[in-house]
Amino acid sequence: MKIFTADQVRAADAYTIEHTPITSLRLMEKAATQCTQWLIGRYGAGHSFHIFCGAGNNGGDGLATTRLLQQHGFEAKAYLLHYTDKFSADNRANQAALRGGEAASLIMLQPEDAFPELPTNAIIVDALFGTGISRPLEGLVAQTVQHINALQDQYPIIAIDLPSGLKADESSKDLLTVEARHTLSFEVYKLAFVLPENAARVGEVHILPIGLHRDYLTQTPTRYQVVDMEMIHRIYKPRLPFSHKGTYGHALLIAGSYGKIGAAVLSAQACLHAGVGLLTVYVPECGYNIIQSTVPPAMCLVDDGGQQSVQFHEAVTADGQGKYKTVAIGPGLGTSGDTAKAFEKLLQRYHDPMVIDADALNILGAERYLLEQVPKHSLLTPHPKEFERMFGPSGNDVERLEKLSAAAQQYSLYILLKGRYTAIATPEGQVYFNNTGNAGMATGGSGDVLTGLLAGILAQGYSPEHTMILGVWLHGLAGDLGAAAMSQEALTASGIVRFIGPAYLEIAGAK
Numbered sequence: 010m011k012i013f014t015a016d017q018v019r020a021a022d023a024y025t026i027e028h029t030p031i032t033s034l035r036l037m038e039k040a041a042t043q044c045t046q047w048l049i050g051r052y053g054a055g056h057s058f059h060i061f062c063g064a065g066n067n068g069g070d071g072l073a074t075t076r077l078l079q080q081h082g083f084e085a086k087a088y089l090l091h092y093t094d095k096f097s098a099d100n101r102a103n104q105a106a107l108r109g110g111e112a113a114s115l116i117m118l119q120p121e122d123a124f125p126e127l128p129t130n131a132i133i134v135d136a137l138f139g140t141g142i143s144r145p146l147e148g149l150v151a152q153t154v155q156h157i158n159a160l161q162d163q164y165p166i167i168a169i170d171l172p173s174g175l176k177a178d179e180s181s182k183d184l185l186t187v188e189a190r191h192t193l194s195f196e197v198y199k200l201a202f203v204l205p206e207n208a209a210r211v212g213e214v215h216i217l218p219i220g221l222h223r224d225y226l227t228q229t230p231t232r233y234q235v236v237d238m239e240m241i242h243r244i245y246k247p248r249l250p251f252s253h254k255g256t257y258g259h260a261l262l263i264a265g266s267y268g269k270i271g272a273a274v275l276s277a278q279a280c281l282h283a284g285v286g287l288l289t290v291y292v293p294e295c296g297y298n299i300i301q302s303t304v305p306p307a308m309c310l311v312d313d314g315g316q317q318s319v320q321f322h323e324a325v326t327a328d329g330q331g332k333y334k335t336v337a338i339g340p341g342l343g344t345s346g347d348t349a350k351a352f353e354k355l356l357q358r359y360h361d362p363m364v365i366d367a368d369a370l371n372i373l374g375a376e377r378y379l380l381e382q383v384p385k386h387s388l389l390t391p392h393p394k395e396f397e398r399m400f401g402p403s404g405n406d407v408e409r410l411e412k413l414s415a416a417a418q419q420y421s422l423y424i425l426l427k428g429r430y431t432a433i434a435t436p437e438g439q440v441y442f443n444n445t446g447n448a449g450m451a452t453g454g455s456g457d458v459l460t461g462l463l464a465g466i467l468a469q470g471y472s473p474e475h476t477m478i479l480g481v482w483l484h485g486l487a488g489d490l491g492a493a494a495m496s497q498e499a500l501t502a503s504g505i506v507r508f509i510g511p512a513y514l515e516i517a518g519a520k
């Protein structure tokens with residue numbers, strides 16, 4: 010699903026009005042109808058709806074929603090904030106329509122008025138501002154938003170289109186905005202929804218269809234997209250009946266050090282569950298018995314350098330990749346000087362895309378010149394701290410995203426940034442956001458599982474871009490299925506591995 014800018018949303022609106030018989034007032038009615046249905050479906054009987062409206066079209070959505078809720082027999086009141094006399098045309102039309110209905114359901118809130126008393130069964134709906142926000146909230150609007158936010162533990166707050174005050178395409182880091190429990194938005198995602206800094210503001214996002222013109226939606230290029238099942242179906246390739254283990258590649262996984270062989274185990278298990286043809290795990294000597302007993306399908310190569318591996322470059326022939334289709338390096342590896350030197354030598358020998366994670370990223374962060382030597386189109390998988398070590402701090406999430414995209418383009422790499430919506434940046438400047446996964450995955454070792462999964466998918470012949478999209482999506486879905494079976498709290502990295510299979514089945518079943 011595409012992420013549109015506020016300008017693109019406005020253009021989609023205009024295009025729809027121009028190319029279909031639908032008017033802007035009718036489009037507002039559709040938006041309000043969808044919001045009404047969502048509110049009734051979610052909260053139903055026994056609740057009263059209190060809708061705070063601004064003077065523009067977002068307020069118009071709120072006024073129309075109030076009327077439709079009443080028509081469905083619900084108690085609903087619109088509070089129209091009187092901070093200006095400049096109402097949009099569709100806002101005025103919906104004021105008139107509401108005035109024609111139930112008495113006392115449209116209340117003008119003046120700057121000197123006290124915040125209205127709400128009954129205990131109240132649901133607060135925020136329809137103050139949407140994509141038209143152009144300056145920080147102040148005066149009556151700011152006071153109202155502060156009031157609403159202070160009530161968030163008492164009443165559910167539902168934002169229409171955007172929590173008021175939030176900018177769709179830019180950072181709103183230090184701005185006052187509504188802090189919604191749910192955001193009901195229309196047709197496409199907005200960048201604001203996937204930024205970690207907005208987590209407490211947008212709550213759960215629900216995208217509702219309102220009939221915007223398909224041509225505009227499908228033909229408009231966007232820099233950002235949210236990965237969806239349609240994209241996954243286009244990427245996923247079922248196995249061929251006459252294939253053999255050679256068809257699915259041989260991966261070399263360089264991971265683990267004394268006390269962190271578990272990282273190598275988790276990565277190796279995930280790599281096998283991803284469907285790799287053959288796997289060799291390279292570990293220091295202390296890892297040999299562990300790998301052989303916990304991951305029997307894998308072969309094992311042993312380094313004799315002591316507690317950390319320091320000669321792994323020798324596993325790859327001096328003239329290139331040798332027998333390995335893919336090399337993944339990093340989980341639990343350690344960052345000693347000799348390990349870093351071996352990593353540098355590996356980069357001099359191996360020129361196909363690699364998967365680089367954890368300590369291998371930390372080595373890149375300490376020795377930045379090595380970034381130039383990373384094979385083009387390699388996959389880098391930092392969490393925010395590792396990202397910062399490599400590319401420096403950022404003032405806000407949008408700045409960090411720009412940095413991510415710039416680095417992917419500069420070094421011709423696929424770099425992801427882990428989080429609730431893991432961002433995947435491509436060398437061409439595209440950014441994909443992943444929507445699977447849950448807070449149960451905030452547990453040690455879940456990143457190691459991702460590394461193994463990516464290595465296993467890449468080895469099977471998927472392109473680096475498809476590997477990133479499919480791998481991150483499967484990882485999150487495995488986490489979701491795991492959490493559904495055993496709770497977020499009890500989910501472990503091993504639990505995620507166990508659900509990679511069921512996650513594949515979901516794709517295959519739906520294909």
Ligand SMILES: NC(=O)C1=CN([C@@H]2O[C@H](COP(=O)(O)OP(=O)(O)OC[C@H]3O[C@@H](n4cnc5c(N)ncnc54)[C@H](O)[C@@H]3O)[C@@H](O)[C@H]2O)[C@@H](O)CC1
Nearest residue numbers: 022037040065066067138139140141142143144145146170
């Ligand atoms: N295609 C779509 O997505 C549709 C959008 N609709 C709604 O229309 C909204 C956009 O409406 P508008 O463009 O009228 O914009 P808003 O309703 O978000 O804002 C109204 C106006 O408020 C003023 N304003 C901005 N910041 C302010 C501030 N801090 N204090 C006081 N005034 C301020 C601006 O002049 C702005 O145009 C969307 O968010 C959505 O809710 C729907 O009606 C139907 C279709």
Ligand SMILES: Nc1ncnc2c1ncn2[C@@H]1O[C@H](COP(=O)(O)OP(=O)(O)O)[C@@H](O)[C@H]1O
Nearest residue numbers: 392428429446447448450451453454455456457
């Ligand atoms: N709240 C969350 N929602 C969705 N995914 C999450 C959440 N928390 C963590 N994850 C996922 O779990 C993984 C954690 O990786 P990482 O921090 O590298 O873990 P570790 O270093 O312990 O292996 C990432 O893929 C991340 O996207």
Ligand SMILES: [K+]
Nearest residue numbers: 135138171173
């Ligand atoms: K709003």
